[in-house]
Amino acid sequence: MSKHEHISMSVIRRLPRYYRFLSFLIESDVMRISSKELSEKMGITASQIRQDLNCFGGFGQQGYGYIVEDLQKAIGEILGLNNLKKTVVIGAGNIGRVVATHMIFENQGFKMIGIFDKNERLIGESIRGIRIDDSASLEKFCNENHPSVAALCIPKEDVPEIIDRLIALGIKAFWNFSHYDILVKYPDVAVENVHLNDSLMTLSYKSNDL
Amino acid sequence: MSKHEHISMSVIRRLPRYYRFLSFLIESDVMRISSKELSEKMGITASQIRQDLNCFGGFGQQGYGYIVEDLQKAIGEILGLNNLKKTVVIGAGNIGRVVATHMIFENQGFKMIGIFDKNERLIGESIRGIRIDDSASLEKFCNENHPSVAALCIPKEDVPEIIDRLIALGIKAFWNFSHYDILVKYPDVAVENVHLNDSLMTLSYKSNDL
C-alpha cells in the first residue's frame, strides 16, 4: 500500500468509481472483464483504465482481461477500505445526521465511534446506537478512544477552533461538510472538502445554455 | 453568458470557490484585492486566477487589482445564479430532506417548487412550506409547472426509470445523489453526480499513510 509513491490525485479519484462499477459487476455475476468492455460501461478510454491500474501493478492477464472480484478486492485494498479508521462525527444537525446514518460504514473503511454536538437539546439522543455527546467532552473522549478521523458537520464559524482542538487530540483526517475551506497547512493531515454548494453552482452553469 | 465558448470544466469548477472567497471578503468589508493576495488566501497561484478570470473578460484594473463586489457579482452572473431555475426534489428520505431543507436556495439560482416520494407515509408532509407529493403525480405536476431541474435523492435501482420519465417531461438538469452513475448520453442534458461515497473513499486513501 505504501510502496506506490507519487500517484496523482487524478488517478486516485477514479479508483472509487472503478470500485463501484466492479461491485455492480460482481452483483451481476460477471466473472471477467476486459479494459475495453469496462471502458464502454464507464464512458472513459480503455487506455486510461490500463494506465491507471498499472500504477499499482499488473492485475490483468494478457489475452484474457481482468478477474472482476480480484480487481475489486485489490482496489479496495489500495483505498484502505479494509483498514477500519475510528471516526467521530462533529455536529448532529441535519447534515450530521445523514452522515452518521448513511455515510459512515464499515465496508468503506470507517467505524463511527462517537457523535458530538454543543446543542444541549440534542445531547443524549442516539443515532445507530451511538449517543450524541457534548462537544465539551471531546478531549476526554479522544484521549480514551483515540479516533483518527473526524467528519465536520458544523457551521463554518465553528470550524477553525474545532480543527485546532481535534488536531491537538490526534485526528489525522477530516471529512469537511462545512462551508469553510480547510487548507492543508498542517503536515500529515488529510482533508476532503465536500462543498455541495460548489457542485450545485456548477450545475447552474452547465444548465445555463440548455 | 453564452458568448464564452469552450471554457474548460477545470476553470468552471473553480468559479464557485472564487465566489465563496469573494463573498467572505465582502462580509469582511474588503473593497479591493489583487490576484496575489487572493492567491495566498486560496492556496493557488496568482497566475491561475488571472488566467481563469480572463476567460470571461477583463474584470481587473492594472496597477490596482479587482473590486471585490463587482467581481463577485460578475462570477455569480457567469454561474447563472441570478437566473432562477424551477427545481423538484425526487425522494424525501434522509438525503432528500437535507437537500430540500439546506441545499436548494434561491441565492444559488434554484427555486424548489416540488418534492416527490413514492412512500405513502411521507406524502402530505411539508418541507419549507412545500408538500411532499406522490411520485405518480409527476407527469401532471410537470406539465402544469414546467420545472427544469431535478435533484435525485432516491435509491440507485429507481434511477433509470425516473430519469427517462423526467427527461420526457422536459427536465434538463440533474443533481444526482444516488449511487447510480448518470452518463450523459442525452444531448442537452446536464448532470452533476455527487457521490459522497467516492469522496469518503478518497479520504480513506489519503489517510492510509498518516
Next chain:
DNA sequence: TAGATTGTTAATCGATTAACAATC
C-alpha cells in the same frame, strides 16, 4: 499456434505556471 488483450512506451493534448509588455 492464432487471437486476444494486457503492460508499457511514445505522442498528443490540455492545463498550469512563468514572464513581461500594456496600462492604470
Next chain:
DNA sequence: TAGATTGTTAATCGATTAACAATC
C-alpha cells in the same frame, strides 16, 4: 511620472490517448 498589477503570450508540466510489443 513611478510603482503596481493586470491581461496575455510563451514555456513548462502533467495527464490522456495511441500504438504496439509482450504474452497469456
